[in-house]
Amino acid sequence: MKRPENMREWSARARAPETRAATPAGTTLIRGARVLDPGSGVDETADVLVDAGRIAAIGAALDAPPQAQTLDARGCWLMPGLVDLCARLREPGATHKASFASEIPAAFAGGITQVLLPPDTQPVLDTPAMLIRVQRLARQAGALDVRLLGALTRELRGEALAELSALKAAGAVGASNAWSPIDDSRIARRALEYAKGLGLTVHVYAQDHGLAGSGCAHEGPVATRLGLAAVPAAAEVAALRFWISLVEDTGARVHFCRLSTARGAELIDAALSRDLPVSADVAAHQLHLCDTDVDGFNAQCHVQPPLRTDADRIALREAVRSGVIAAICSDHQPHEADAKVNPFPLTEPGISALETLLPLTLALVHDGLLSPLQAAERLCHGPARIAGLEGGHIGIGAPADLAVVEPDTVWTLRAAQLLSAGRNTPFDGRRLRGRVRATFRGGLRVHGGAS
Template identity: 70%
Template sequence: MNPSQRNKAVSSDWSPARAAAPTTPARSLLIRGARVLDPASGFDGIGHVGVRDGVIDSVSMAQPKGRYEQTIDAKGLWLMPGLVDLCARFREPGQTHKASFASEIPAAQAGGITTVILPPDSQPVIDSPAALLRVQRIAAQAGGLDARVLGALTKGLGGEALSELSALQAGGAVGASQALAPIRDVLVARRALDYARGLGITVHVFAQNAGLAAGGCAHEGAVATRLGLSSIPATAEVADLRFWISLVEDTGARVHFNRLSTARGAELIESAQQRGLPVTADVAAHQLFLTDVDVDGFNALCHVIPPLRDASDRDALRAAVASGVIGAICSDHQPHDADAKINPFPMTEPGISALETLLPLTLELVHDGVLDPLAAAARLSLGPARIAGLDAGTLSIGANADLVLIDPQRDWTLHADHLRSAGRHTPFDGRVMRGAAVTTLFRGVPVYTA
């Protein structure tokens, strides 16, 4: 049995239906009798949510008096804001042999995701207003999802000259990032944070010291040693976190740390937050379940960057998510073509398809007692929305009706061949999941129904 699998006894072997293409959407809709989870207000109770013209117009425990064209009976279901995914790659432009907006948006909708943040490492790199506009136009033409973009912190992600951050911000970029590319010149890093601080831009940092990582592909530990794999020590993350946090101390810039993987990293974030520094962090959902033991047997489906760490790191990350030190859970979605995982482990491409596992894995944390439902909603919607500076993740009256209805008790088995994503690589193939999106609404229109 694959080490990532759970007990095979399930009530059904279910995979969600394809995304529903809306025909003539109703101008008003009442969702009746759901367990309403609003992380913005802290409300958790049975209620009714009304939607008119794409926005929420009522949230109440008593059924509203107004008339609605359509009604959804949501008894036994949870209703929460649509998921905001802080890191997902759609591979367009530049790598459409792997995926595209057309293939990945249905996957996101099936996972309850209504907003995604795209890193700048497309081809070409998003380091200019023209490149940013190109991606925005592709996203607008595809529709059905709010796709936001991070601008490149340096030109071409080369780590030498700063990008046109002011112009990128004016064009709609919600932050700046080097994606996975390092900045080796510390003076450039310092100037980047100074510039970002002046503009009020959040800098998204993937903390991994390139020299210590040294092109490794697995966690430095017993498994990598036994398999003879080049390793990435936990120190690679810790050293880079210390460096960037010291620059935050000097500049006051707002920095968000992407995809933590170590216990010590979570401790550093907590310490920085306690000292009042403007730092936040997220973690990829798979890091909360898998460990380096899952790499055993050269399982290329578990080749991810940062690498899967040991059980103590996983447990510390779970604790940091529960406490709120890590304020968001992301997918770190990286779809690949069929050939990406067939070579020897070090030569395979890192990354997995994860849009459709973000929600069910987080629901598993609820069933395991790590999070309560309201905290799970916060980590998936309000937390990432605040990090990205977006007016999302709330069920407030007047907010966009980006919503997801969830059946928290539905047992089903994930089959990689049934993923909507063009990338079918997942270490959770065959895993029993409990809970799934039933309906996803974007601006009040059902874009997915199971």
Template identity: 40%
Template sequence: MQDIIITNARLIDPELGESTGSLFIRNGLISDAFDADENTQVIDAGGLCLAPGIIDIGVKVGEPGERHKESFTSAGRAAAAGGVTTIVTRPDTDPVIDTPEILEFVARRASAVAQVRVLPMATLTKGREGREMTEIGFLQDAGAVAFTDADHVITNTRVYSRALTYAKSLGALVIAHVQDPGLSVGAAATSSAFASLRGIPAVSPMAERMGLDRDIALLEMTGARLHIDQITTARALPALRRAKENGLDITAGISVHHLTLNDLDVADYRTFFKMTPPLRAEEDRLAAIAAVAEGLIDIICSMHTPQDEESKRLPFEVAASGAVGLETLLPASLRLFHAGHLSLVQLFRALALNPAKRLGLDSGRLRIGAPADLVMFDPDAPFVLDRFSLESKSKNTPFDGARLQGRVIGTWVGGTRIFGGNPDA
């Protein structure tokens, strides 16, 4: 593998901070050896930002069963175009990933066609039905990096506590979706006067707090490792803070959509803005941003959920939830930087370093010996997003027609450039 030197770069190191300098790549790893020769490829970054590649937890890919929505090939291209070098895929496929055989098929398929690293998750209960836990040990041996029923809440606390206890014995990470299912069923918006005026069935923000309180109690009882896929309300943050202060092994994430959009964005009944959980009030959005800034919320993700036109072009309350986000994760996140809420270092702690730490990966940093999974980007480059230009098969993005700042110039995985046509750009 050819040695590479990237010079004149604005280095965004989530561990050491921001600096200007060069980065050397040898054998697919970040190296401190600068013994360049005539065979070394020299790339002048021209003052552009160079950061660890994004690690995106909670990506939905349609294989198996729904390749028309997203395949590993299209998801890999979309991730590369968005500076995402590792995708952690959800198991809520058709069929669900609840056996080693299905998991191994997915892993082989992803390895064969995806340009980026793919780490699959498996379900915590069989069929995501919440009645019987999966064979966590066998699935872990087959390559599952975490266990989750995605947006299905396990209502049987006995089953859930047993699964957490067993996961604890194996050191397995469990990812939970915290919503009270009784309150949340059928809801398409967050309770407010606005939702009432629009006639949209809504759910109280307390549904998230109630779900989190239950999961924290079970976590305290079992001592497991737990990651909350999304914390989106101000009312849930004190409970999360207490759990961390009490020494529980808990982390939390949030989607970029909940950090950059609010419940008023559904005013025109545009179903591309329908999410799970629903978009929140502006006060919740600002509280969540502050929580990311201080590290209370650890991870920013895309919660990439491709949906076809037929499932989105329906009345708002019955349309499918979710949005694609692999290509828009970085430019949408940069809204927080340009607004002065987060520095680039803080941003990449949440996008790269913290996901790597939670999953036990060596990537997500610019440390010597780390994999050369990198993204080079211009944080100030403006553009208007056209959803039909996205690499994803599905085009359900709420940012269609939005003015964004921040273009990916190059993406590397293991020292190999997978995006960016001009090697000297």
């Protein structure tokens, strides 16, 4: 969408919808919000009219059509609905931890309207029948737009390629082997060649499993003092170098998931400078925590990849600021309470993170690292582009997937009050600034009460 020269031009483009003879129920006029559209670079105060599931008008002082609901959003930001590149909603196969029914309200409470599910469900998403089944389960549970990554290899074993063409036809928006290794480099290369021919993006978790071994913490003084098996930074770096070399050979588009090291960010920067078709994301918690938070065997900080050094955290934040890292995701992994009560190496990695993705990113705005528009880019437009989705921007005719955000509201996170079935978070008791007031999915208000 070409950026309009000024608000007058932007408003003028929106006049036609006001002449409709009738306005269907569900039409909403959002008044006076600071509209952040990373797709066009617009950052302006305006009214936004939502009609028939799409954005019908944007402009100053729009007239409310008959029967329209009105939401006074003065003092709020209006962002596209967040696009989360990785959320495990635990269905099918682990419904003792969570389900679509429990996690969809949590996503909406976090302003998230689209999510990508990795293929490591039980059973694995390696057949069209499994993709169709999961899509049906998600639709039955709620309005969240759930998109799927197909398995790159059969049963994620790394031994034979999955039928990527059939998975794409069944709705897969990309392919991944999740955290399962592909030890045969010929299989890895053929996978990229196959995916390139289909126009599919391959999502790679960059970790050399030989170097990582059974490690559960970053290789450094904290892991040594606690006696924990360590994962060196070289595990990420070696894997990135391997996959980037295959991108050079094949020209396939590869998205690198959940970066955790400064050196990893440097390698992505170098690849982008050579115009290689790569992108990268980072989990929000990696921008706020480091390996010292594991001290005391804090199982809530047991994540994969592990929390790295403070220098790595600072470098990742800088890569987000510069755009080398194009997206911030939740890496949502809800667990039952028992999953975090064993000795640290035996606890299950992951954080329940749908409801903290936005406030943790807004903390970067309040710290002066990102502008509000840049935050919207990393949470909405950047992830949508990576996944090849329609959302992530605000414009005439765009889907009315929107988040009305109160950027300055201060609140304290209480794990027991999370909507997610998983209460596993290291941010319990932390004061956060910024939260979602209302979320719209396809023009319907799915979170937030009446005006």
